[in-house]
Amino acid sequence: MTILLAGGAGFIGPNLARRLAAAGHELLVVDNFSRGLRANLPDSVPCIEMDLSHTGCVAALESALKGRGVDEIWHLAANSDIPAGVEDANVDLRDTFMTTFHLLQLSKRIGVCRFMFASSSAVYGDWGSQRIAETLGPLMPISNYGAMKLASEAQISAAAEGFLERASIFRFPNVVGTPATHGVLLDFVRKLKQDMSRLEVLGDGTQQKAYLHVSDLVDAMLFATARQTTVRDVLNIGPVDDGVTVRWIAEQVCARVSPQATIAYGQGNKGWVGDVPRFRYAVDKLHALGWQPTMDSRAAVLRSIDEIATQEQV
Amino acid sequence: MTILLAGGAGFIGPNLARRLAAAGHELLVVDNFSRGLRANLPDSVPCIEMDLSHTGCVAALESALKGRGVDEIWHLAANSDIPAGVEDANVDLRDTFMTTFHLLQLSKRIGVCRFMFASSSAVYGDWGSQRIAETLGPLMPISNYGAMKLASEAQISAAAEGFLERASIFRFPNVVGTPATHGVLLDFVRKLKQDMSRLEVLGDGTQQKAYLHVSDLVDAMLFATARQTTVRDVLNIGPVDDGVTVRWIAEQVCARVSPQATIAYGQGNKGWVGDVPRFRYAVDKLHALGWQPTMDSRAAVLRSIDEIATQEQV
Numbered sequence: 016m017t018i019l020l021a022g023g024a025g026f027i028g029p030n031l032a033r034r035l036a037a038a039g040h041e042l043l044v045v046d047n048f049s050r051g052l053r054a055n056l057p058d059s060v061p062c063i064e065m066d067l068s069h070t071g072c073v074a075a076l077e078s079a080l081k082g083r084g085v086d087e088i089w090h091l092a093a094n095s096d097i098p099a100g101v102e103d104a105n106v107d108l109r110d111t112f113m114t115t116f117h118l119l120q121l122s123k124r125i126g127v128c129r130f131m132f133a134s135s136s137a138v139y140g141d142w143g144s145q146r147i148a149e150t151l152g153p154l155m156p157i158s159n160y161g162a163m164k165l166a167s168e169a170q171i172s173a174a175a176e177g178f179l180e181r182a183s184i185f186r187f188p189n190v191v192g193t194p195a196t197h198g199v200l201l202d203f204v205r206k207l208k209q210d211m212s213r214l215e216v217l218g219d220g221t222q223q224k225a226y227l228h229v230s231d232l233v234d235a236m237l238f239a240t241a242r243q244t245t246v247r248d249v250l251n252i253g254p255v256d257d258g259v260t261v262r263w264i265a266e267q268v269c270a271r272v273s274p275q276a277t278i279a280y281g282q283g284n285k286g287w288v289g290d291v292p293r294f295r296y297a298v299d300k301l302h303a304l305g306w307q308p309t310m311d312s313r314a315a316v317l318r319s320i321d322e323i324a325t326q327e328q329v
Numbered sequence: 330m331t332i333l334l335a336g337g338a339g340f341i342g343p344n345l346a347r348r349l350a351a352a353g354h355e356l357l358v359v360d361n362f363s364r365g366l367r368a369n370l371p372d373s374v375p376c377i378e379m380d381l382s383h384t385g386c387v388a389a390l391e392s393a394l395k396g397r398g399v400d401e402i403w404h405l406a407a408n409s410d411i412p413a414g415v416e417d418a419n420v421d422l423r424d425t426f427m428t429t430f431h432l433l434q435l436s437k438r439i440g441v442c443r444f445m446f447a448s449s450s451a452v453y454g455d456w457g458s459q460r461i462a463e464t465l466g467p468l469m470p471i472s473n474y475g476a477m478k479l480a481s482e483a484q485i486s487a488a489a490e491g492f493l494e495r496a497s498i499f500r501f502p503n504v505v506g507t508p509a510t511h512g513v514l515l516d517f518v519r520k521l522k523q524d525m526s527r528l529e530v531l532g533d534g535t536q537q538k539a540y541l542h543v544s545d546l547v548d549a550m551l552f553a554t555a556r557q558t559t560v561r562d563v564l565n566i567g568p569v570d571d572g573v574t575v576r577w578i579a580e581q582v583c584a585r586v587s588p589q590a591t592i593a594y595g596q597g598n599k600g601w602v603g604d605v606p607r608f609r610y611a612v613d614k615l616h617a618l619g620w621q622p623t624m625d626s627r628a629a630v631l632r633s634i635d636e637i638a639t640q641e642q643v
Contacts, residue, residue, distance in 0.1 A: 101491055104484070108430060112480070116422065140486060152466035153498075153563040156483050157490035166426070166480030169470050170418070172454065176471035177415060184467075249467040 017041045019085045021067055021118055022092025024051030026196045027133065030229045031089060032060055034237060045076065050095065050196040067092055067114040073121050080125065087129040090118050095197045100159040107163035115167035119174045128180040131240065134168050135187050136251070137161030141291050148297035149249050157291065175247050183240050188253035188296055191319035192229030193326050199261065200316070200323050203268040208329045211273040220262030220280045224294050225253045228315035231308040238306045253296040256311045264316055271320050272329050331355045333399045335381055335432055336406025338365030340510045341447065344543045345403060346374055348551060359390065364409065364510040381406055381428040387435045394439065401443040404432050409511045414473040421477035429481035433488045442494040445554065448482050449501050451475030455605050462611035463563050471605065489561050497554050502567035502610055505633035506543030507640050513575065514630070514637050517582040522643045525587040534576030534594045538608050539567050542629035545622040552620045567610040570625045578630055585634050586643050
C-alpha cells in the first residue's frame with residue numbers, strides 16, 4: 016500500500032512513519048519543514064518539500080506523483096502554536112484548514128480511498144470537569160486552532176459522503192515524546208536551558224490535562240483503523256487517568272534538568288487565550304475496542320521529559 | 330443600535346430587516362446580489378454591494394463604515410445551492426465559510442459585540458430517525474454546505490473567547506416563504522411554470538423534512554437573542570412536527586399551480602449527494618424558552634406555496 020503522510024516530518028509523523036514502514040508500506044512524506052526536519056525521518060522514506068496550504072499544491076502534488084496511486088492519506092500537517100492562531104486567525108486557517116481542504120481535493124482528483132486525520136480534543140471547547148465523549152455536543156472550540164481542526168473534520172465528513180471510502184478522525188489529547196517540536200515540556204526544558212536558575216510558568220499551574228506518549232498514540236491509531244467498520248469514525252485517544260497539573264510538570268522538569276531552579280507562576284488558570292484549563296477525556300470507545308495505553312499521564316510525561324532533555328542536550 | 334445584515338438582500342434577510350427596522354434599529358445591509366435583490370428591501374435600508382468572500386472586503390467595509398460603529402452582525406450570507414457545493418467544494422468554502430471568516434475579522438477590528446449566525450441542521454449529518462438535539466455529537470455533515478456551516482460555527486465560537494461578547498448560532502431547518510431564492514417549493518413552481526403538464530421530482534419523494542415559515546423563523550431568533558444569557562448559544566429552530574414528505578409537497582404545489590400535471594418521481598430516497606433523506610429535529614430547548622411556531626410544517630408549506638406562486642406569477 017502507498018501512504019502519503021502530510022506533515023510527516025514533524026513530531027507525530029516520524030513515529031507513525033517508522034511503524035508504517037516496518038509494516039511494509041511504501042511511504043511518501045510531504046512537509047513544508049516549518050517545524051519538521053528531514054533528519055527526523057529515515058533516509059529510506061522519500062520526502063517532498065511542499066506547503067499544502069498554497070493554492071496550486073494539489074496540481075503540483077499530482078504532478079509529483081507521476082500517476083502513482085495513493086491508497087491512504089494521513090493528514091498530520093497543522094499549525095501547532097495555539098496562541099499564534101489566536102493572535103492571527105489566518106495561521107490556523109492556512110496551516111490547519113486549507114491543508115485539509117487541498118488534501119481532500121487531491122483525494123478526489125486521484126482517487127484516494129482512506130483519509131486519516133489528526134484532530135484534537137480542542138474541538139470540544141471548555142467543558143470544565145465534565146467528561147468529554149465523542150457523543151457530546153455542541154462543539155464550541157475556544158481557539159482558532161480547535162475551530163480549524165473542527166472545520167477540517169467537517170470537510171472530511173462531507174468528503175466521506177462524496178468520494179472517500181473511509182474517514183478516520185482521531186481526537187488527540189496532549190501528546191508528548193520526541194522529536195518534540197512544541198508543547199509545554201519542550202518550552203520548560205528550553206527555558207531552563209537558557210536560565211538554569213528560574214522557570215517561568217504561564218498561568219498559575221493548576222491547569223490539569225491528560226498526556227499520552229506518542230508511541231501509545233500511534234499504536235492506538237493503527238489499532239483503531241484496523242478495526243474500523245464504518246465509513247466515518249471519530250475517536251478520542253487518550254490515557255485513562257485525569258491527567259497531571261502544569262505545576263507537577265514544572266516540578267518534574269526542574270527535578271530532571273535543574274533541581275536548584277525556582278518556579279515562578281503567573282496569574283489565572285489559563286496559560287493563554289484559547290487554553291482549556293481543565294479537561295476530562297472519555298476514552299471508553301477506544302477501550303471498548305480493546306486498546307489500552309502502556310503509560311498513564313505521569314509515566315508518559317516522565318519518560319518524555321527524559322527524552323526531550325536528551326534531545327535538547329541538557 | 331446599528332446592525333449589519335450580511336447577505337441581507339436574499340430570502341431571510343429582508344424578513345429580518347423589516348422586523349429590526351420596525352424595532353427602531355439602524356440597519357446596514359451588505360450583499361453581493363448573487364441571489365439577493367435590492368428590491369427585496371425597503372428603500373430606507375442602506376445597502377452596500379460587496380462580496381464578503383473576497384480578501385480585501387474587511388478593509389473595504391471598514392472604510393465604507395467611515396468610523397461608524399456596528400453593534401451587531403447578523404450573518405446570513407452563504408451558498409444555498411447544496412449540489413453546487415458538492416460538485417465544487419470551493420463554492421461553500423468561499424460563499425459560506427470565508428464570508429464568516431471575514432466578518433469575524435471585521436468584528437475584531439471595529440469591536441462588534443454580538444454576532445448572530447444562520448447555521449443549519451445540515452451540520453448534524455444523517456441521523457436517520459433519531460431525534461437531533463443540540464447536545465448530539467459527533468457532528469458529521471454529509472455535504473460541503475453543512476461542513477462549511479459547521480466550520481463557521483467553530484470559528485465564531487473561538488471568536489467568542491477572544492473578542493465577541495455574544496455569539497448566537499441558529500441551526501435552521503428548511504425555511505419556506507418569500508422572497509424565495511431557492512428551495513424545493515420554488516423549484517417545483519418554476520418547473521411547472523415551464524411545463525404545466527409534468528413535474529419531475531428528484532428522488533422517490535419519500536424524503537421527509539420539517540419546514541418552518543420564515544416569519545416564524547425570524548420571530549424565534551429575535552425571541553431567543555433577547556433571552557440569551559450565555560456567551561455562546563446554539564439553538565435548533567424548527568416546528569414541533571416531524572415534517573412532510575416531498576411527495577406531499579409535490580402534490581400540494583400541483584394542486585395550487587397546475588392540478589392536471591402528472592408527477593414523475595426519480596430513484597432513491599436522496600434528491601442529490603448530500604441530501605439528508607429523513608430528519609427529526611428536537612426543538613425542546615427553543616420551546617423551553619417559551620417560544621412556539623404559529624404554523625406547523627403543513628401550514629408553513631401551504632402558505633408558502635401560495636406566496637411563491639404569487640411571486641412567480643403563476
